[in-house]
Amino acid sequence: MDQAKKKVLLSWSSGKDSAWTLHVLRQQNVYEIVGLITTINSAFDRAAMHSTRRVLVEMQAAAAGLPLITVPLPWPCSNADYESAMKRVCDQARADGVSAIAFGDLFLADIRAYREQQLTDTGLQPLFPLWQIPTCELARTMVRSGLRAKLVCVDPKTLRPEFAGRDFDKKLLADLPPHVDPCGENGEFHTFVHAGPMFDYEIPVVTGERVQRDGFWYCDVLPAEAPAMQQVPSIVPPN
Secondary structure, X not given: OOOOOEEEEXXXXXXXXXXXXXXXXXXXXXXXXXXXXXXXXXXXXXXXXXXXXXHHHHHHHHHHOOOEEEEEEOOOOOHHHHHHHHHHHHHHHHHOOEEEEEOOOOOOHHHHHHHHHHHOOOOOEEEOOOOOOOHHHHHHHHHHHOOEEEEEEEOOOOOOHHHOOOEOXXXXXXXXXXXXXXXXXXXXXXXXXXXXXXXXXOXXXXXXXXXXXXXXXXXXXXXXXXXXXXXXXXXXXXX
């Protein structure tokens, strides 16, 4: 009889790298992915990393066919607040028989080291399925696969504000300045994924307001079938 697969949770930002990590893990067929972990800014009910509306993250989880584990965070959120919240998640994960947490990090060694440190003594293994894949190659592969995403946040120090709200596609990759990483790994931009091989169906979305907050430009994304939701609280910056 085949040995049971190790259970894995995936850190889920709502963006393309975590979505692609899900796709890669499923292709590897080594682990059993049992859920997505998303931190939520409690003051604004949005994903803490990308300011994605909670309802859209819930729609992503449904399209992926996976449970969503939401981790409420205060605003502002200190490192101690974040680490305390994540410790509770890790403790529960171990109690549920989870063996590892996967992350969509690409090449930032300090971020990887921080994640590894935080999982020390938790009994959970950190996994980095996309680690050091060349980002030019990775971005093109994502687009060819049918992954569809919107740029929801851009750093105007590296990209013009009008990039906020654009599709992550071949045209965008061609238009990126040479100093911008094609996957935005240095924080040049963040995305929201609404279609791709990791989902059972496309999530219909529309773009809403574009605003500047704390030095970044954000473009809101909304479910296409619920335009009235444009009246909910405005975009907030990531933690």
